[in-house]
Amino acid sequence: MIEIENINKIFNENSSEPFEALKDITLHIAKNEAIILSGVSGSGKSTLLSLIASLDKPSSGKIVVDGELISKLPDLHASAYRAKSIGFIFQHFNLLEALSVEENIIAPLIPSRLDMPTIKKQAQESMQRAGIAHKASQTIRELSGGEKQRCAIARALVTNPKLIICDEPTANLDKANSLKFIEILSTLKALGKTIIVATHDPIFDTLPFESRVIKMEDGRIVNIKDR
Amino acid sequence: MQNNAFFHFLSLLLFKQKNKHIGAIFISVIIIFLLSCVLFISSSLQKSLQATLQNQPDFTISRMQAGRAVNTPIEWIEKIVQIDGVSAVTPRVYGRYFFAPNENSFLIVGVDFFDEQSNRSLQELMEKTDLKSFFATPSMLVGEGVQKFMIAHYYKDEFSFKLPNGSFKKVAIAQQLPNSTNLIANDMIVMPLDLAKEIFALEEGVITDIALNVPNDAEWDNIVAKLHLLFYDVQVIDKREIFKAYKSLYNYKGGLFLILYLITITTFMLILYQRYSMVYSAEKKEIGILRAIGWSIQDILKLKFYETLVIVISSFILGVVLAYIFVFILDAPLLQEIFLGGSNLENRVSFVPTLEFGILSSIFLFFALPFFASVLIPVWKIAVTPPKEAML
Incomplete structure (x- = not known):
């Protein structure tokens, strides 16, 4: 499903102090596979996620998702790719604080060609799957960390994406909420989604589903282990 | 983009983030009000002057x-x-x-x-x-x-x-x-x-x-020439000169206000520009989030354009209506003194209501164009940066 070939990412490329965040990364991810990117902060996990999600462009190399070269996509197509294929769950949730749970969840569907009743129906299904439907009308400011996380999950699922990308998803959660999150991931895996998680939380060491752990260090893949 | 969903989301953002917009609308209303007052007064004075001079000897x-x-x-x-x-x-x-x-x-x-x-x-x-x-x-x-x-x-x-x-x-x-x-x-x-x-x-x-x-306007210059031929020591004043003198007096006073307006609007636009350009601004994060969840640069610009349009139009209508009431119903207290002051006796005039399309469109353009530029240029700059950076 995802073919990453010789990816390099250099920040401040034209300055006197360029920073090489990713060095010659090659990785193949199959459909419905669960990938755990592990490594310390600054090892390049989040940068790799950003490139797969087309939130940023690699300095060299290519990323092909379902036969489509996404590393060179112009903005309009990259946005369409993100909207259609990617469900991104961020460490800091990145929700629109002034809006309610439901309003945050419909946001990814606004640029689509769907009408309002269809959008609301999809949002309702997504909220139920993430277990946040009972908080639909509450604003983000009124939610706990775990509820915010579930809202972010519901928003990531609302477009029914093939690929779920999570960047340090449990960093701001307590153990109970982290376990709940893993339960949701398990359901998503069962639904056929491809999952990529960047984390250094040991809770991901014992997952209830098959996964491949990729260890990163200083911008390189140093170890791959099936579990 | 399905318009009803888009406008539904636009109204949500406007309504739920109303505190963010109230300040901008309030200052905009004051700026439009001042500009409208000045243009209404000078236009009305010129109209009244024309009507008054119509009844004066040529x-x-x-x-x-x-x-x-x-x-x-x-x-x-x-x-x-x-x-x-x-x-x-x-x-x-x-x-x-x-x-x-x-x-x-x-x-x-x-x-x-x-x-x-x-x-x-x-x-x-x-x-x-x-x-x-x-x-x-x-x-x-x-x-x-x-x-x-x-x-x-x-x-x-x-x-x-x-x-x-x-x-x-x-x-x-x-x-x-x-x-x-x-x-x-x-x-x-x-x-x-x-x-x-x-x-x-x-x-x-x-x-x-x-x-x-001289009933025939076309003959005015000829008559002046004849008067000068008839009397070598004559001074001839025609009412067009009086009109010009009054007009330039009001234009001069209106011009002073326009300079004040330019200073005010420039300051306001700089503040707006700064608000959107700030490295850690809420606007920047909002744009970054929307970009990350699949909104294109075009979608972001469309959203911000309509958001600004709503602010501009509501401020414009409110500012113009308040100025109309202030000038034509309340006879512009304070401002009247500034325009008519300088005469040795206290003067009060009732401003003749005038609503010319030219004046209204000038007010709108003088205000709307810099407003749109101050919002959309930084928004575009944020939208083209990688969403990850904008969300910081």
């Missing part, structure tokens, strides 16, 4: 000697009436009378009431005046400013003018000149020619100036 002529205005021989009238195209040639006595205690002055205009009237508004006014009593005793018509001044100094029905020989001349106040002429007649006193001559102690056979009309 030309007034007087004798100039060595660059100084001197009395004009009354026999000039006989020569002027011989010029083809000239009508309503009327002698006038014209001069300032100083009310010593406060150094305020009145503009006395003495006209021949029995001659063909050159001043059409005066003709209309005289139709309502009791002519029998007006001519039985020395009487005068006074501008609103004069009347208020006289009442304030306990001259309710009559006023005693001090003559050059030291004696006093009692003159009855017959009627007030129409308010609509306040722009130029606020400090004016209109009285019979002989009475004015007596107050200024003019000798027999002289007046201060002569008013005349």
